[in-house]
Amino acid sequence: MIEATTSPICAFDTDCRIIAFNTAHAQEFRRANGFDAAQGDILFDLFEPGQRETMQALMGRALAGERFTAVEVFGRADCALPCWEIGFTPMRDEAGAIVGAFYLAKDISDRLRAEQELLAAQEALRQSQKMEAMGSLTGGVAHDFNNLLTPIIGGLDILQRKGVGGEREQRLIGGALQSAERAKVLVQRLLAFARRQPLQPQPVNVGMLVSGMADLVASTSGPQTRVIMEVADDLPAALADQNQLEMAILNLSVNARDAMPDGGRLSITVRHVQAGEDQHPGLQPGSYVRLSVADTGIGMDAETLKRAVEPFYSTKGIGQGTGLGLSMVHGLAAQLGGVLTIDSRPGLGTDVQLWLPTTTVSPDAAERVEDAAPVTRAGRALVVDDEEAVRASTADMLADLGYHITEADSAEQAWDLIQGGLVPDLLVTDHLMPGHTGTDLAREVLVRLPATRVLIVSGYAEANEIAPDLPRLVKPFRQAELAAALADGG
Numbered sequence: 001m002i003e004a005t006t007s008p009i010c011a012f013d014t015d016c017r018i019i020a021f022n023t024a025h026a027q028e029f030r031r032a033n034g035f036d037a038a039q040g041d042i043l044f045d046l047f048e049p050g051q052r053e054t055m056q057a058l059m060g061r062a063l064a065g066e067r068f069t070a071v072e073v074f075g076r077a078d079c080a081l082p083c084w085e086i087g088f089t090p091m092r093d094e095a096g097a098i099v100g101a102f103y104l105a106k107d108i109s110d111r112l113r114a115e116q117e118l119l120a121a122q123e124a125l126r127q128s129q130k131m132e133a134m135g136s137l138t139g140g141v142a143h144d145f146n147n148l149l150t151p152i153i154g155g156l157d158i159l160q161r162k163g164v165g166g167e168r169e170q171r172l173i174g175g176a177l178q179s180a181e182r183a184k185v186l187v188q189r190l191l192a193f194a195r196r197q198p199l200q201p202q203p204v205n206v207g208m209l210v211s212g213m214a215d216l217v218a219s220t221s222g223p224q225t226r227v228i229m230e231v232a233d234d235l236p237a238a239l240a241d242q243n244q245l246e247m248a249i250l251n252l253s254v255n256a257r258d259a260m261p262d263g264g265r266l267s268i269t270v271r272h273v274q275a276g277e278d279q280h281p282g283l284q285p286g287s288y289v290r291l292s293v294a295d296t297g298i299g300m301d302a303e304t305l306k307r308a309v310e311p312f313y314s315t316k317g318i319g320q321g322t323g324l325g326l327s328m329v330h331g332l333a334a335q336l337g338g339v340l341t342i343d344s345r346p347g348l349g350t351d352v353q354l355w356l357p358t359t360t361v362s363p364d365a366a367e368r369v370e371d372a373a374p375v376t377r378a379g380r381a382l383v384v385d386d387e388e389a390v391r392a393s394t395a396d397m398l399a400d401l402g403y404h405i406t407e408a409d410s411a412e413q414a415w416d417l418i419q420g421g422l423v424p425d426l427l428v429t430d431h432l433m434p435g436h437t438g439t440d441l442a443r444e445v446l447v448r449l450p451a452t453r454v455l456i457v458s459g460y461a462e463a464n465e466i467a468p469d470l471p472r473l474v475k476p477f478r479q480a481e482l483a484a485a486l487a488d489g490g
Contacts, residue, residue: 011091011102012043016059019100028107032075032082047074062088062101071108082107145183147387149476153180154393157478158400184476201336203237203363204245206289206356207270213246217253217268224263225256231270237363238289238356240336245356248329252293252352255326259297259350267294275355283339287358294351300344329354379425382406384414384441385457386433390475394428394457397479401486411436415444424452426486431458442470455485 008025012018018041021029029037029046037046044056051074058070067089075081084105091100156177163170211231218227249268256266269292275283326340329352333340337357344350381403385391388409395405406422408414412435418424427445429438442454456472473485 008105009102010037010043010105011100012059013100014063014098016042016044016056016063018043020102025105028082028105032080034076034079048076051075058086058088058103059101062090062103063098065090065098082109083112084108146475147390149180149184150387151389151393153177153184153476153478154397156180157480158396161400161479180476201239201241203359203361204240204242205235205363206238206240206245206291207231207235208363209242209245210249210268210270210291213249216250217266220250220253221257221266222263225260226263226265228265228267229269230267232272235270235272235289236287236358237361239359240356241332244332248332248354249291249293251326251329252354255352256293256295256297256350259295259299261298264296264349268292269294272358273355283355284337288338288355289358291354291356292351293354294349296349299346299348299350300342301346305342305344326352380404380406380423381426381428382408382414382417382422382424384408384411384427384429384433384438386410386430390430394482397482398426398428400479401483410434411438411441414441418445418448423449427452427454428457429454431456439470453486 005022006024008022008028010018010021010025018037018039020039021037026036033046037043044052044059047055051072054072055074058072061068069085069087071083071085073081073083085108086103086105088101088103090098091102093099156173159165159173160170160177164173210229214227214229218225221227253266253268260266269290271290271292273288273290275285275288326342330340333354333356338355341353341355342350343353379402381395381398383391383395383398383405384407385394386409391407391409395407399405403426406417406424408417410433411429414427414429415436424445427442429441431438438456438458442456445452445454454470456470457475457477458472471485471488473482477485
């Protein structure tokens with residue numbers, strides 16, 4: 001029966017000398033140690049230092065009359081280092097005296113490995129669910145903040161444009177507007193993490209963009225940092241939002257600089273790579289432009305690396321960072337169909353890689369349109385928003401541009417006005433409202449009144465709900481941005 005079992009079994013006497021073992025034990029001992037054990041050998045002397053003392057202690061417990069199970073690693077690094085589950089049992093004579101002991105061992109390495117993989121998968125799932133929940137929370141909060149900021153920025157912008165008050169009042173208005181704009185940037189970063197920032201994906205020459213930022217990155221990094229840029233030739237265009245990508249590169253460069261308080265090397269590398277199966281979770285096989293921002297700074301330990309893309313998590317001192325830089329880049333990558341990977345080791349530095357899907361469409365060489373000057377128009381504008389302050393601010397801006405204003409607090413009320421005979425020249429509507437959305441309203445209006453121009457105003461991008469053919473303006477906005485959106489809409 002002992003010979004028939006596949007589990008290693010070995011018996012030893014009170015002097016710890018081997019007195020018997022089965023074939024399975026002989027085979028497994030040779031596999032793990034590279035040589036054979038023999039009857040009469042002192043069992044614990046056959047193991048390497050460290051393992052030797054462990055085995056001696058286990059045998060001592062069994063010879064003292066204890067029956068127990070232990071889990072230990074026995075073997076040699078150049079052969080195998082299995083993890084064993086070993087059950088020890090004392091052996092007694094007819095009088096009950098201990099004459100030795102035996103153990104039955106089982107290699108549980110595969111089981112432990114599977115358990116570790118399961119734990120890792122469960123931890124990854126918990127982290128994914130945590131990030132998803134945080135994304136939903138931050139996205140919702142950011143959307144509400146955008147609604148709050150819209151009348152603040154709009155109202156202050158109008159007061160500044162009209163030159164209300166004297167020099168002191170204008171200085172106060174300017175300071176308040178500057179703070180509101182900083183809050184706007186903060187909200188944009190929150191939306192980026194939540195993958196709800198409004199993007200304008202288009203073919204981008206990432207190599208040209210990076211090269212054009214060389215002076216900016218160098219001046220931002222400071223004289224103690226050596227900036228190296230390596231851009232591969234013949235890069236395909238990447239599908240990205242150029243403005244957001246510039247902000248991402250600048251954020252990563254600032255992070256790298258801060259990780260090197262005594263100076264170091266900042267390397268920005270752009271390569272064309274092919275991603276294979278299982279290269280990285282969330283990364284689909286295909287063609288990518290990989291943008292790497294690497295530093296020789298202090299690096300991150302495992303716990304810090306694990307939380308690196310969480311919003312508001314920062315290792316910097318108070319007032320030295322919002323903790324939104326990496327989370328913004330992480331959200332941007334995911335929203336564009338790519339991924340963000342981070343490789344970091346304490347004392348060696350950090351390498352952050354942004355993977356952007358490529359496109360066969362050539363980059364548009366047209367210059368980006370700057371803020372348009374206010375365009376005065378005549379006509380009737382129908383302003384629809386369930387937030388009274390936002391609606392009033394938008395109406396004031398449009399009135400300042402020459403429109404006659406009609407307001408509605410819902411899509412249903414706006415539609416009733418149109419059915420009652422109102423023929424607006426322009427419809428400016430919020431997207432998310434109780435009842436019908438602004439997009440639903442815009443579609444109905446365009447069917448009934450095809451000459452009416454429409455503009456959708458949104459706190460963040462509902463990619464599945466706002467059709468790309470409808471003009472859209474992101475909250476919060478100034479009068480010049482509203483005017484530019486109307487000019488672009490024809």
